[in-house]
Amino acid sequence: MTATAAPTRRATWKATFAAAAIGAVGGLVVNTLIAVAARALGAPDEFQQLTLPVYGPLTVIGALIAAIAWRSIVNRSRNAAGVLRILVPVVLVLSLIPDVLLLSSKSQPGTTTGGVIALILMHFGVAVAAVPAFQRLMPPRSHDDAR
Template sequence: MPTVVRTPTARRAPLAVAGGVLAAIVAASAVNAVLAVGARVLADKPDDFGPLDPGSYMFLTAVGVLLGAVGWAVVRRASKHPHALLRVLVPLVVVVSFVPDFFLFGDGGAAGVAALLLMHVAVAAIAVPVYRRVMPLAAG
């Protein structure tokens, strides 16, 4: 019977990883655009809240997806139990990312802040499955 050699993590071509991360940025930006438009429709002062401007949230969406990819890659490489660690780390990072948005409550009102919070969740919900696909974790 042939010997099967298993590597701890499957490697993907760098272009596949970059393409997946770019796709996550585009998809998350599209979802965030829908959330921003919805919040502007519901807000009392829709044009006064800068974080819902496309330039703001699209830039921060890209930064969030890129930082998430770096964090995923570090955990993937350094942790003996990446599944367990990421099961705790991903929700924790999302919740911590909410903190600055609460300081904007006076400026953006409930609709604006709710949209920002949902944007964080949307980015994670889109990016994590992409990371799983293009940077798979070791079995376990």
Template sequence: MAMTKTLAPVKPVAVAGYLIAAAVVACAVNIGIAALAHAAGASEDFGPLTIGAFVPYTLYGIAAGAIGWALIRWKASDPQKVLRWLVPTVVVVSYIPDLAMFFSDFEPNANAVGIIALILMHTVVAVCAVAALYQALPVTPRA
């Protein structure tokens, strides 16, 4: 006999609130990371560490995470199990372009401090998105 998943109902206003909170927190933390990175020696001319570059990408990351989470919640028979491996995998894959900067010069003015800051920023976005989505779109079966 197949088990039917029963998840908590979705409250759109709550989802929006959690996602806005995640975006605000992630942007604020990433602004701090960029400031610390610049103080520690990252070039002010390193494009990815400019607010006009990382804030939109922070918002895109949270939005993409929310869409993926919602689709998995809707379609997967065990969304918690899928997300348990998918989220870390996506985060690690997101590090690849950053790590590539250690070995190429495709991004001008990159240095180790700036690259590590970007990796931390990706992690911040993931943590904020997961924390919000875990509350807004729970994937554990309802009791």
């Protein structure tokens, strides 16, 4: 997991931004479906976190930050595949902390268990949209590739 030798094929900024765009658009589609389903299942209108003006920018920013981080790992790690295999799930779980805190504090109007579960599912939705795009456009190198 050292980051000393750079892979021979580096991820470009063009690939990074293309992957981020695919992840963002896919994430927005998935998150919109989750928000609509949550509303249909009873999440109250007061819970603004399930509105596009709230989750939309966060989805786009998250996909962009993730793509840049992925690019950095792919370009710097000798075993990017191994690093990402661990890092992606860890970051995904850590990203749920604000949602869990929201559920426990109910600090936002209209907070319900169902609404927060929808927010949690949105994190997974972005990952499901973004990670395949990242893998395709910025393939990670593994130890086996170096041999």
